[in-house]
Amino acid sequence: MDVTIIAETTADDLHPVTSQLVGAAITIGGTPTVLCPGGIGAAAAASISGVAKVIGVEGDCFETFDSGAWAAALNPLVSDGVVLAASAPSGREVAAQIAAMRGIPIIQDATGLEGGITVTRGIYSGKAVETVSVSAPCALTLRPNAFDAAADGGNADVSTVSQSSDVGVAVREAIAKVSERLDVSEADIIISGGRGMGDPANFTHLYEVADFIGAAVGASRAAVDTWGEIPHNMQVGQTGKTVNPNLYIAVGISGAIQHLAGMRSSKFIVAINKDPDAPIFGVADYGIVSTWEAALPVLKSELSSLLSN
Amino acid sequence: MTIAVLLKQVPDTTAKISVSGGRVDESAVSKWSMSPYDEYALEAALQLKEAGEGDVVAITCGPARAAKMLTDAAAVGADTLILIPDDGVTDSTHVQSLLAAAVKRSGSDVVLCGKQAADTNGGSTGPGVSHLVGAACVGMVSEVSAGGDGFIALRASPTGNERVEVPRPCLFAFDKGTTELRRPNVRGIMMAKKKQIETVTSDDLGVTIGASSVSLQSHSPPPVKPPGQKFEGSDSVPAVVAKLRDEANVI
Structure with a gap:
């Protein structure tokens, strides 16, 4: 079965999730062709084991993100089997446009895939799981870090194709992020604070711990809605980001159902809360009944001595 | 001209799912509500209306219970x-063709x-509809205003945010923004109760709902x-x- 993978790229390289797309394609018995929008990351894609061929798709239309224009340029190169893309903002939009162009069904944000094709995915932001079956042709986007990456060591042929399409979106102004901190959706470790932190200024204690272990700092909806200083892009939960890091540390977060929906699939969860009955302890692997004022300094010094050994 | 806003009624985010x-x-x-991101789209549509861009048409594809959500939209x-x-x-695909x-x-x-x-967590409707109506699509939007050759939108980008210009026809898919959502007043609620909801079937729209290769297993x-x-x-x-170090191996 032909599988066309729309590579996920950064500004100048292949995003590592692309290897996971290749791994998933092989799982369902596919022979993957990787399309690299803008030609970015073609050499890196060719070195992923199992890739049959790589097509660098070049053109002016890839200079600005316009999902309709990208899809129109990529679609002629898509084969009739399964289209795979990453469940990231750009991948989701482009895959949905390609599906609409081809009149094929699309299933977004799959977390499990079996030959056949059976797709598992979270619904209601993870409060339930659905299993659906679908047959090719179809488009699927896959949640980052939910699938094993294919190994390196491939040596696929790379070709380059020039495409053009009409771009409707023009960037007038780029506004850089206020901080250069790691985003919660990209992090292996997240430490999040809730309204129990008492004051947004106290988030500096979370940042100090985060800096020791290379973590991103997140927040509960209550913290974001209560304090304007905490931006929405830090919010973890049903109306924020759904995350699945290796380690999630919840500090002063009671564990409202919306929050649990966004973080319960984390591999390990540590909760620090002074209320022994807080619902967050229900999903925590390790719960610490303590105020953050008492616990965070100890956590910081422990991590510090651990990392200096 | 009119402004179309696509809405969906979903279980409230505070509701338990069993x-x-x-x-x-x-x-x-226990409670059905307008999907949270749609609330931001509706708020932006109302702001465009106030800026003289036209009346707001609220469209939903759903069961009869969704009428309540449309009345809520009328109230604001x-x-x-x-x-x-x-x-x-x-x-x-079906939802997209109907909308x-x-x-x-x-x-x-x-x-x-x-x-x-907030129920299916898909995100395909906006881009799909934009293709079917021949509109440019802008996703991850938090603000929209009329300007340039059409509209100016603020959208999230990998490096922060960017302000983009897009001509008509266009579609904006909203993320949660910092915009304060308006609440209905008593007069709005009373007026909305009298507002008629037009039921438009797939036949009325000339859309044939075909077979699908997607089937729910469980x-x-x-x-x-x-x-x-x-x-x-x-x-x-x-x-x-x-x-965490010895048993979980995560640090």
Whole structure:
């Protein structure tokens, strides 16, 4: 079965999730062709084991993100089997446009895939799981870090194709992020604070711990809605980001159902809360009944001595 | 010109979701609400209306209960309410064709919607509808105003945010923004009760709902985690850190 993978790229390289797309394609018995929008990351894609061929798709239309224009340029190169893309903002939009162009069904944000094709995915932001079956042709986007990456060591042929399409979106102004901190959706470790932190200024204690272990700092909806200083892009939960890091540390977060929906699939969860009955302890692997004022300094010094050994 | 806003009624984000017999039990949902991202799309549509861009047509594809959500939209200022019954709808392709046909019928050249619904968590509707109506699509939007050759939108980008210009026809898929959502006043609620909801079927729209290769096998509750270990007091932090290193292997 032909599988066309729309590579996920950064500004100048292949995003590592692309290897996971290749791994998933092989799982369902596919022979993957990787399309690299803008030609970015073609050499890196060719070195992923199992890739049959790589097509660098070049053109002016890839200079600005316009999902309709990208899809129109990529679609002629898509084969009739399964289209795979990453469940990231750009991948989701482009895959949905390609599906609409081809009149094929699309299933977004799959977390499990079996030959056949059976797709598992979270619904209601993870409060339930659905299993659906679908047959090719179809488009699927896959949640980052939910699938094993294919190994390196491939040596696929790379070709380059020039495409053009009409771009409707023009960037007038780029506004850089206020901080250069790691985003919660990209992090292996997240430490999040809730309204129990008492004051947004106290988030500096979370940042100090985060800096020791290379973590991103997140927040509960209550913290974001209560304090304007905490931006929405830090919010973890049903109306924020759904995350699945290796380690999630919840500090002063009671564990409202919306929050649990966004973080319960984390591999390990540590909760620090002074209320022994807080619902967050229900999903925590390790719960610490303590105020953050008492616990965070100890956590910081422990991590510090651990990392200096 | 009119402004189309696509809305979906979903279980409130505070509602528990229970599964019985392999299906989510909708009758156990305590409260149904407008999908949160759609609320931001509706707010932006109302702001465009106030700026003189036209009346707001609120369109939903759903069961009869979704009428309540359309009335809620009218209470804050939606002018025309359209309910497309979701009979026979099984995949996103169906929803997209129905909504696109309703947008065309409304004559709108700007469409606003949420980036994804809070129940299915898909996010295919906006981009799909934009293709079907021939509109440029801008996702992850938090603000829109008229300007340039059409509209100026603020959207999230990998490096922060960017302000983009897009000509008509266009579609904006909204993320949660910092915009304060308006609440209905008593007069709005009274007026909305009298507002008629137009039911428009797939036949009315000339859309044939075809077969789909997508079929639901089952719903299930999220995997249950074995109960964790609980420790008392900050003195236990070193023990937990040791476990994270030795048992969990995550630091």
